[in-house]
Each structure stands twice: as C-alpha cells, then as structure tokens.
Amino acid sequence: MLSSPIDEIKNRLNILEVIGSYIKLRKTGANYRALCPFHSEKNPSFFVSPARQIWHCFGCSKGGDIFGFIKEIEGVEFGDALRILAQKAGVELKPIKPELRTERQRLSEICELSLKFFEKQLEGSSLGKEARKYLLGRGINEESIKKWRIGWAPDVWQGLTNFLNSKGYNIEEIEKAGLSLKNEQGSYYDRFRGRIIFPIFDLTSQVVGFGGRVFQKSEEVAKYINTPNTLLYDKSKILYGLDKAKVEIRKRDICILVEGYTDVILAHQAGFENTVSTSGTALTPYQLVILKRYSDNLLLSFDMDIAGDTATKRGIDLAQLRGFNLKIITLPKNEDPADVISKDKKEFEKLINSAFSILDFYFQNTFFQLDKKTPEGKKAISKILLPVIKRIPNKIEQSFWIGKLAKNLEVKEENVEEELKKIKLEEETLGLEPEEVVALPQKSRKELLEERLIVLILKKPENLNLIDEEKLSSFSSKGKEILLNLKEDIKFPLEKLSQQSQEYFNYLSLKSEIEEVAETSSHLPPQAATRPSAIDKEAVLDETKFCLKEIQLLEIKTKLNEISKEIKKAEDEKDSEKIKRLTQNFNQISKELI
Numbered sequence: 001m002l003s004s005p006i007d008e009i010k011n012r013l014n015i016l017e018v019i020g021s022y023i024k025l026r027k028t029g030a031n032y033r034a035l036c037p038f039h040s041e042k043n044p045s046f047f048v049s050p051a052r053q054i055w056h057c058f059g060c061s062k063g064g065d066i067f068g069f070i071k072e073i074e075g076v077e078f079g080d081a082l083r084i085l086a087q088k089a090g091v092e093l094k095p096i097k098p099e100l101r102t103e104r105q106r107l108s109e110i111c112e113l114s115l116k117f118f119e120k121q122l123e124g125s126s127l128g129k130e131a132r133k134y135l136l137g138r139g140i141n142e143e144s145i146k147k148w149r150i151g152w153a154p155d156v157w158q159g160l161t162n163f164l165n166s167k168g169y170n171i172e173e174i175e176k177a178g179l180s181l182k183n184e185q186g187s188y189y190d191r192f193r194g195r196i197i198f199p200i201f202d203l204t205s206q207v208v209g210f211g212g213r214v215f216q217k218s219e220e221v222a223k224y225i226n227t228p229n230t231l232l233y234d235k236s237k238i239l240y241g242l243d244k245a246k247v248e249i250r251k252r253d254i255c256i257l258v259e260g261y262t263d264v265i266l267a268h269q270a271g272f273e274n275t276v277s278t279s280g281t282a283l284t285p286y287q288l289v290i291l292k293r294y295s296d297n298l299l300l301s302f303d304m305d306i307a308g309d310t311a312t313k314r315g316i317d318l319a320q321l322r323g324f325n326l327k328i329i330t331l332p333k334n335e336d337p338a339d340v341i342s343k344d345k346k347e348f349e350k351l352i353n354s355a356f357s358i359l360d361f362y363f364q365n366t367f368f369q370l371d372k373k374t375p376e377g378k379k380a381i382s383k384i385l386l387p388v389i390k391r392i393p394n395k396i397e398q399s400f401w402i403g404k405l406a407k408n409l410e411v412k413e414e415n416v417e418e419e420l421k422k423i424k425l426e427e428e429t430l431g432l433e434p435e436e437v438v439a440l441p442q443k444s445r446k447e448l449l450e451e452r453l454i455v456l457i458l459k460k461p462e463n464l465n466l467i468d469e470e471k472l473s474s475f476s477s478k479g480k481e482i483l484l485n486l487k488e489d490i491k492f493p494l495e496k497l498s499q500q501s502q503e504y505f506n507y508l509s510l511k512s513e514i515e516e517v518a519e520t521s522s523h524l525p526p527q528a529a530t531r532p533s534a535i536d537k538e539a540v541l542d543e544t545k546f547c548l549k550e551i552q553l554l555e556i557k558t559k560l561n562e563i564s565k566e567i568k569k570a571e572d573e574k575d576s577e578k579i580k581r582l583t584q585n586f587n588q589i590s591k592e593l594i
Helices: 005-012 014-020 066-074 076-087 103-124 126-137 144-148 157-165 171-176 242-252 261-269 287-292 311-323 337-343 345-353 358-370 375-390 396-411 413-422 427-431 443-457 463-467 477-490 499-514 537-574 576-593
Strands: 024-027 031-034 046-049 054-057 150-154 181-182 188-189 195-201 207-214 225-226 255-259 275-277 296-302 325-326
Touching: 005 066, 014 066, 024 477, 024 537, 031 126, 046 499, 054 255, 054 499, 066 076, 066 345, 066 477, 076 537, 103 150, 103 157, 103 171, 103 195, 126 144, 126 150, 150 375, 157 171, 157 188, 157 311, 171 181, 171 188, 195 287, 242 261, 255 261, 261 275, 261 358, 275 396, 287 311, 311 325, 325 358, 337 345, 345 477, 358 375, 358 396, 375 396, 375 576, 396 413, 443 463, 443 477, 443 499, 443 537, 463 477, 463 537, 477 499
Parallel strands: 255 275, 255 296, 296 325
Antiparallel strands: 024 031, 031 046, 046 054, 150 195, 181 188, 195 207, 207 225
C-alpha cells in the first residue's frame, strides 16, 4: 500500500516520460542528457537518471525529482506541481478545503469554470449558435471547436461575473483572473462580452487566459482583446497551441510560427500540427527559451519589415542570436495562413517547402528595395545586413555571408569584415536577457573537495579504507553520513539517510556515473574539484588521497583562523594567561601543516 499521493505519482510516472515531454533527451550510457531548459548553454550539461528518478544540471546546479522539475519549468509551487503530475498519473487527490486552497488554485478554478460557461453559451444561446455558424464558415470544423474548446461570451454586462459569484468566488478574485473590470463608479462588469472566446492553455493544457474576437459589433471596437497578465497568464511566456503541438514539433524537429488563433487551429486541422502562435506579441526571449526545448528550427509565417526597427524584427534577431535555424514562409499579399489553408491546404504545404532561409530572405528583400549601385545604397544595404550577419553564431557560415555581401555590393571582403567589426549589436550593449543570467550557487573549496572525494569513492569503493574516524570529523554532516553508510554497506538503501543526505547522495552518484572513466594506463596528475570529467583509473587513488589531504589542511586552517580571532580578542582584553594558552594551541596545531 503506497503511503501518499506523492509516492503513488512517483510510482506511476517515469521521470524520462515527464521530462521528455518538455525537452529532447539523448541516451548516454545508463543516463540521458539534454541542453538545460533553465539556462542558456551550447553543450548539454542537464542529466536524467532513470535508475534514481532524478535530474541535475551541472551547469546551473538545479536538480531534483519530477516534482522539482515541474516546479521549475512551470514556475509553480509544490501544490500546483502535485496537481499537474496527479493529472498525468491519473491519481485522484483528495478535495482541498476551500480555505486551504492557494490563490493560484482558486484562479485556476475560476478560469476552468469560465471556460465551461463560455462553451455552454456557444452551444446553447441563440447568438452562440450564430457564432458557431461563423466558425464553421471560416473552415473550423466541429471536432476543432471541441478540441480547442472555443466558446462564446454573451453580450451582457455581468453574465460571467454573476455565474462565478454563484459558485462561491468573490469579485476581487474574478478581477485578478482577468475576467472582470471596474468602472469609474466602482461597479464590476465582464471583460469579454459579445465575443467568440479562444481559451489559452499552458503546457499542461490548463486554461490560464482567454482571447476574445469581436462578433456582430456595429461600433468601433478592438477586433481582439485578451486577458491581461495575471498570476496564471503572462503573454510573453505563452505560445498558443504549444500544449497540443509540442510532441509534433519534436517529432518533425521544426516549429511553424503564425500570429493568430485561427491560423493555428486551421493549421492543426489541415495536418500541420507543429504550429503555434505568438498570440499578438512579437517573439520574446522567454518564448524562445521554451521553443528551444523542442526544436532549433523555426518557420516564420508573418509580416516583417526588414528595414524597420520593429518588435517582430527584434524577436527574430534574438532567435538568430540563440542559434535557431530560421526560414520565412512568404504568403500571398493580404493573406494569412488561415486564408491560404481554407482555400487549399496543399498550397500552404508548397509555401512551406519553398520557404527562404532568413539570410536569403534578408538579402533578396534588401537588394530589391535598395539601389546597390550608389554609395548611399551600398551604405543603406550594409546597415541592414551587417547586424544580421554579425548575429550568426557559426563563424564558417558567417564567412560565407560576408563573401556574398561583398560580391553583391562589388566591394572587397576585407572592407566588409572591417565594417562588421564596427557593428555594435543592441543585445551586446544592453547585456544578456534576464532569463540568460545563471546565478550559480557559490560553493567553498572544501565543499567542492568533499564532493569530488565522494565521487571518487563511488568509483573505487575500496579506497574507503583511507578514511578513518578522525578524518571523517572533517566532513560535513551530509558527507559524514554518506561515508559511514558506505563503510557499512556499499549498496545501503537510501532510506537509511536523512532526506537532505538522500538528495546529496543521488546528486553525487549521478555525477560519478556521467564521468567517463578512461581505460588508458597513462598516469594523470592528481587534481581537485576543477579537473576534467574523464579520469584514468590509475589516478583515482592518488586523487582520492589528494582530496583527503586538502580537506584536512582546510580544516586545520579553519581551526587556526578561529584561534587567531580568539587571540586577538584576548589581546584586546589584555588577558595574558589566555593569550599564552591560545598561542601554545596555535603552535601545536600549526605543526600539522608541515
């Protein structure tokens, strides 16, 4: 009998399936590795251990179990991670008393209830039925209406608000969920009225916000309105349709990016299930970090002013800088993907297959718009294209485009290279984007040496005999607990350790496993925690001794520092007896350094 829902969830879910639904994992020995989704890196330092059901990034030092991963990647508290994983595992959680539910949980319930209200209105109200006919006329079929849970907001001032009030939610909560507005008189009214509703889902298919398209409005109003940023919804971090597209994006290793809800729905309906939308925003750094988990290849299907300083272009610049392979789908004038797909989905497929690489697109459009024969034209062309070329991470590819620009402008390559050096990119001037900054936890030299020593012991357990009881006293409580249990039984059950020591041991065991053990007989010099991951078997003993000695020396120096402070204090107090005793103790311990 499993003791708790947490145990039951862990028993039912495999960490590879959970993490693999978010990022691409590649097998490496007994474990799996990937590019870390929590910081920017070029070489994968994120590892998953199926045997231990844990993950750890050796770049940013984050790690844990499936609950820790969901908390990090979804940006939620433990209770929400529990709910998300319980749903995946099919584990029923006991109802939480209303007063114990977190604000986030209550807002999530409000969004789900609101969605059911909107769905019911599309199905049952007279105007809702007309809205349904409009959707069908746009080519969205019944199956897609259900799949995307499209709804209708009745054209009344407090229809949804009154419904949610009747379900026990107060007006302040409804406002916090982004579903209610307050007028100048202090009265509340529904944000969405007389609109077709497109619910916006997070990566776990939980509704977090809504988009509303105007329908049968005579006065001048915005065609689309959206939920504002809330505790659940941040438009800079959400990609519409990604919850349904992520598997297909990974499978096809390419993502089609469009601008509208209808574009996404019709694309999926036509078989292009690797399509997502930026939902009215330009590409943001956060969205790019999320997309990078699934593919490095992006197909962009929206308007771009290559010469303008537009938000769209800045988003594309960031994607290029992050190493995405970008292609542009060129659509017929005044048409969007939904228009093309509605007429003929094969035509959209042709447009995909004939997509330009981002550099070809820039070159073709820039040289078409500007005159390369005049000095002014050459300068204007270089002003547009040089920053694009500078953002290419691969120097070989960059060299190719430098040559092409020089040839097209009929100038020397050296001149182009000289001008390229002068280019200062906006992101270089302003620094890294916020999500790129990795706050690495600071570890002392002693902590690093202790970690290294235990890793070496796990590689060669016979070296445990080097550590006697006196030497153990130099270790942290976690390290001491692990080493004592290893001395008793190398295959001791984890349950024998405290929770903190269990996590520490799992981390060190994974670290030990992922290091390549060189099979050569060459003798490597002993080093401490900064040595490379590959280690010669012959060097393990020497390095173990080296780490052990360094830990002991650090312990002695720590003691001497403490005595020095006490001597200083005694001198201030003019306590000659204490000074004499402490000095003798200092000299005695100092001999151990020799």
